[in-house]
Amino acid sequence: MSLAARVRGVGVVGPGLCGWAAAREALAGRAPYVPAPTALPAPQALPATERRRAGKCVKLALATGLEATAAAGLDPASLATVFASSSGDGENCHAICEALASDDRMISPTRFHNSVHNAPAGYWSIATGATASADCIAAFDASFGAGLLEALARLAAEPRDPVLLLAYDAPYPEPLHGARPIPDAFGVALALGAPDERAQGPLLRVDLVPARPATMETPGLEALRAGIPAARSLPLLALLASGRAGSVAIAYLDDLALRIEASP
Amino acid sequence: MRPLLVSAATITSCLGRGVEATRAALASGTSGLAPCRFETAALETYVGEIAGVDETRLPAALAAFDCRNNRAAELGLTQDGFDAAVREAVARHGPGRVGVFIGTSTAGILQTELAYRRRDPADGSLPRDFDYRHTHNTSSVAQYVRARFGLSGPCAAISTACSSSAKTFASASRFIEAGVIDAAIVGGVDTLCLTTLYGFNSLELLSTRACRPYDAGRDGISIGEAAAFFLLEPATARANGDAVALLGAGESSDAWHMSAPHPEGRGARAAMEAALASARLGPSAIDYVNLHGTGTQSNDAAEDKAMVALFGRTVSCNSTKGMTGHALGAAGAVEAMACILAIRHGFVPPGVGTREVDPALKARYELAGGRREVKRAMSNSFGFGGSNCSLVFGRPREAA
Numbered sequence: 185m186s187l188a189a190r191v192r193g194v195g196v197v198g199p200g201l202c203g204w205a206a207a208r209e210a211l212a213g214r215a216p217y218v219p220a221p222t223a224l225p226a227p228q229a230l231p232a233t234e235r236r237r238a239g240k241c242v243k244l245a246l247a248t249g250l251e252a253t254a255a256a257g258l259d260p261a262s263l264a265t266v267f268a269s270s271s272g273d274g275e276n277c278h279a280i281c282e283a284l285a286s287d288d289r290m291i292s293p294t295r296f297h298n299s300v301h302n303a304p305a306g307y308w309s310i311a312t313g314a315t316a317s318a319d320c321i322a323a324f325d326a327s328f329g330a331g332l333l334e335a336l337a338r339l340a341a342e343p344r345d346p347v348l349l350l351a352y353d354a355p356y357p358e359p360l361h362g363a364r365p366i367p368d369a370f371g372v373a374l375a376l377g378a379p380d381e382r383a384q385g386p387l388l389r390v391d392l393v394p395a396r397p398a399t400m401e402t403p404g405l406e407a408l409r410a411g412i413p414a415a416r417s418l419p420l421l422a423l424l425a426s427g428r429a430g431s432v433a434i435a436y437l438d439d440l441a442l443r444i445e446a447s448p
Numbered sequence: 449m450r451p452l453l454v455s456a457a458t459i460t461s462c463l464g465r466g467v468e469a470t471r472a473a474l475a476s477g478t479s480g481l482a483p484c485r486f487e488t489a490a491l492e493t494y495v496g497e498i499a500g501v502d503e504t505r506l507p508a509a510l511a512a513f514d515c516r517n518n519r520a521a522e523l524g525l526t527q528d529g530f531d532a533a534v535r536e537a538v539a540r541h542g543p544g545r546v547g548v549f550i551g552t553s554t555a556g557i558l559q560t561e562l563a564y565r566r567r568d569p570a571d572g573s574l575p576r577d578f579d580y581r582h583t584h585n586t587s588s589v590a591q592y593v594r595a596r597f598g599l600s601g602p603c604a605a606i607s608t609a610c611s612s613s614a615k616t617f618a619s620a621s622r623f624i625e626a627g628v629i630d631a632a633i634v635g636g637v638d639t640l641c642l643t644t645l646y647g648f649n650s651l652e653l654l655s656t657r658a659c660r661p662y663d664a665g666r667d668g669i670s671i672g673e674a675a676a677f678f679l680l681e682p683a684t685a686r687a688n689g690d691a692v693a694l695l696g697a698g699e700s701s702d703a704w705h706m707s708a709p710h711p712e713g714r715g716a717r718a719a720m721e722a723a724l725a726s727a728r729l730g731p732s733a734i735d736y737v738n739l740h741g742t743g744t745q746s747n748d749a750a751e752d753k754a755m756v757a758l759f760g761r762t763v764s765c766n767s768t769k770g771m772t773g774h775a776l777g778a779a780g781a782v783e784a785m786a787c788i789l790a791i792r793h794g795f796v797p798p799g800v801g802t803r804e805v806d807p808a809l810k811a812r813y814e815l816a817g818g819r820r821e822v823k824r825a826m827s828n829s830f831g832f833g834g835s836n837c838s839l840v841f842g843r844p845r846e847a848a
Contacts, residue, residue: 187626234706271586272607277560284642285564289490296647297707297832300553301586301607306833309703315718317699318835319619322586322605330604333628334619340626341449359573360560363580392544392602392628437594437603 187336190385193375195251199368208425219404222369229311239273240354244371245304249350256375260312263348268321268331270413272301274356327413329436343378351414370412389445397435449726451693453683456533459785461674462496466527471789477798479771481658486640494658496672496773513592515556515583521637524675537631547629548603549620550590551613551636553777556583558641589637609831614780618697635677636778659743661767662813664806666743672773676781683844692788693844696727702834713754719836727840731759738783740828741767755811766814770801780829787825787841795819
């Protein structure tokens with residue numbers, strides 16, 4: 185098996201990483217990485233009523249997805265999407281579980297429909313008008329790898345249709361944070377096209393192999409990679425940021441990794 | 449898409465354990481819905497509960513996964529010789545070449561609901577025995593299935609609310625077509641929890657009675673639970689006369705509203721059209737459509753518009769949710785099974801729960817059902833967030 189795609193656009197938001205243009209400098213070592221809490225952009229693309237209801241994962245998906253599609257010169261309304269995340273919106277989940285453990289079990293209908301794992305996909309489609317398929321994948325710490333595989337398999341089946349991969353995770357509040365500690369919010373989006381000769385962007389070849397995942401040299405970035413499922417993508421982003429050809433292993437399930445060869 | 453053989457299948461729901469109990473109930477129009485006695489829920493509604501979930505035990509090596517949802521998965525996997533069929537497939541293809549794609553909306557969230565009742569009075573923390581990863585996490589049931597069969601290939605949960613398990617068929621077909629895997633375990637497991645009961649109650653979408661899809665007096669859903677699994681492999685010489693195959697899958701997004709369908713059924717129609725295109729079939733090739741048919745005012749009205757626009761009034765359709773309830777993330781798997789059984793045994797299930805079809809709905813909704821040849825059947829699954837998936841099943845030799 186070898187799956188392939190061209191990376192036509194990247195979007196990223198995370199701790200000390202705000203947009204691909206700035207983040208790529210830090211990831212390539214051309215600028216220092218300065219840790220800072222994730223600044224979540226307001227979801228301007230949503231109608232006002234939906235904007236008020238949007239949780240952190242929705243904001244991550246919208247910001248990174250729009251950045252990646254703009255960089256790729258693709259109309260987001262035209263794209264099939266793959267959303268990958270370890271879990272749904274933690275704040276909703278906490279509020280619902282708290283209410284259900286109390287004497288008054290009435291929960292907010294908005295919280296309930298925002299609690300579904302595919303809420304970011306729903307808001308994305310409302311914001312952009314995207315009517316194609318949206319896959320919503322969950323694989324705990326392997327979610328980024330699982331999402332990337334899903335996007336590549338979709339691309340292999342439908343090579344004419346570019347795919348937008350959006351991976352994101354946001355922290356749970358306590359007490360769930362104690363059981364599932366995710367330190368901060370992180371989102372990445374990759375606009376992927378078939379490995380067409382004429383298309384622009386780095387070419388990726390991906391294989392599923394037993395391998396130890398690559399780590400980040402900078403301790404602050406390695407802490408993100410190890411702590412946030414979507415940030416398992418960081419070694420791939422660093423390779424893309426370098427603009428060089430190379431190979432990197434991205435964490436997947438157990439001792440499996442996605443070995444990705446990139447050529448600019 | 450290239451047709452995929454359903455080389456093994458099993459289902460456990462409120463209709464009983466295994467395919468034969470399910471076939472008998474679907475053919476005779478027996479409902480598994482009953483007034484809700486689940487856990488501490490104090491709601492006037494009906495549910496479709498699986499008997500014997502709480503008594504089910506997981507293999508000792510997988511004890512970390514113990515929760516109601518994974519117990520339902522275990523109960524389901526041990527019916528119909530599915531377990532043995534998977535082991536044979538693993539022997540044929542290798543443990544790294546059999547993928548796992550399981551649909552669920554809430555996985556084992558009940559475990560977290562219960563843990564929140566046992567928070568430490570001093571610091572509010574959750575009890576030490578609470579294992580988030582193996583119970584609550586959305587992917588826990590998919591990881592359970594992978595671990596149970598000692599698999600080492602791709603695995604993910606697909607969670608798109610009520611279309612989740614239908615979409616597992618579409619994902620698996622792409623992985624097989626791309627050569628990443630040779631076979632896949634697909635399906636869905638979703639079980640009762642307070643989040644969905646009180647959540648649908650908050651949206652005023654729970655019927656106080658057993659749900660009545662397509663009825664003029666329909667007033668909401670009855671929540672069900674189920675575990676249904678299918679083994680998909682490329683359609684080859686292994687197919688016997690009884691075999692049924694996945695012929696096509698179509699997916700779409702409404703891009704409309706988080707909890708209400710597009711009023712004209714735009715996304716529903718797009719998913720059905722895409723499924724037909726994927727199967728290289730026209731609408732007239734379909735003998736029966738198992739509707740999403742939840743029994744809410746808005747779902748049935750929107751789905752009906754899409755049905756009439758695509759099929760006119762010629763194709764038989766109805767909803768089996770009056771028997772099974774709405775198994776949410778497992779609904780697509782339950783209704784895929786209804787289609788497979790309709791084809792294999794030659795019958796259309798009756799439209800249970802519905803007294804009189806709403807005159808405002810125009811599709812050819814069958815109340816009586818009955819024995820007849822069903823060459824090809826379509827299953828519709830539509831979910832919150834406007835996520836739609838339609839599947840087409842038929843005999844492998846009928847494929848184009």
